[in-house]
Amino acid sequence: MTGTQTADEPRGTAADGPPNGPLLDVRDLAVTYPGGAAAVRGVNLSVAAGRKLGIAGESGCGKSTLAMALLRLLPVGTRVSGQILLDGEDVLGMKWGRVRAVRWAGASMVFQGAMHSLNAVHRIGDQIAEPILLHKQATPAAARRRARELLEHVGLPAARADAYPHELSGGQRQRVMIAMALACDPRLIIADEPTTALDVMIQAQILRLIERLVAEQDIGLIMISHDLAVLADTCDRLAVMYAGRVVEEGPARQVYEDARHPYGRALSSAFPRIGDRSSRFAPRGLPGDPPDPAALPSGCTFHPRCPVALDSCAVDDQPLRDAGPGRAAACVRVDGAAGGAGTGADEGDGASGEEPSDGTAPGGAQDEARSSTP
């Protein structure tokens, strides 16, 4: 079986969208880089206006590739299949002129590391004004005025419009990036690790800012992070990616506090709550790394690292399956009524009658990992 999800399986995210359909609707998206790296495989997700979807996963799981596919930012020669509908418009079928317009006014992106994204030799006011000039047909004076308004909107004095990027702190630069993303009144913002380089206090401020803007302007948000706690603190729903697939999704708090997939559980145990980050914390990483997307393992791609894998997991991949109300997980041990992967096994789940292939007591490693979560 491949990682591609089928139409009748539980589908990602924000199912509580408006009756006229979600703002973003992604179906069966697959991305293969030149050279054969299958970085995204069969992803379904949707985001409604005013809703916030978090996408979590370790480095290399395909989060940024997914984000770049949404805005058609992938390198030439990359194969992309499936469907991306933004406000009902087919993104993969758009002509380039339309794609460029949509990148600002339809969906805009906030990247990590604002210092690298901002142009060091231009004043920030001019950088914010540029897309307004280009895409909103504004006069230079109106674009500059709007840039100053946007700076105030993200909590910076309008006078900072005259500053150069190096004159701002990391948190201020990230606010500028958010102001730029808002410049053309996008319907959707994709924020890729927007707070990773910032200290904890500033991180929390930026997250609150993003939350406020999304609520005030009814913008849809996709926030990408390896840090499940950050996403749980900010988003309504969470999708956990592993080896290019969504392996778990559901309400953000529930996924963080009680993940159903062994990978989701390992990820949530690795990050303390944002409010607890001043305490000493040793992340309990998973052994090993995500697989090379050009040479994926057979069966469930997580099985070589999974503490509760069955022999059959090396052979059979699992589609997303019902894991409780509004939840789904791609694990053979998940039972919609019983819940998590470890739980079913602990209760003597007779689904397969198999023992973990490494002889570990089912669920034991997970329970230990959970106990480290504050």
Ligand SMILES: Nc1ncnc2c1ncn2[C@@H]1O[C@H](COP(=O)(O)OP(=O)(O)OP(=O)(O)O)[C@@H](O)[C@H]1O
């Ligand atoms: N241009 C490329 N050509 C070939 N493979 C690529 C390319 N860009 C990314 N990849 C591979 O695709 C996989 C997914 O990468 P991606 O950057 O999307 O993951 P990620 O989860 O966003 O990780 P990170 O958090 O480090 O950005 C990785 O194995 C990566 O090496």
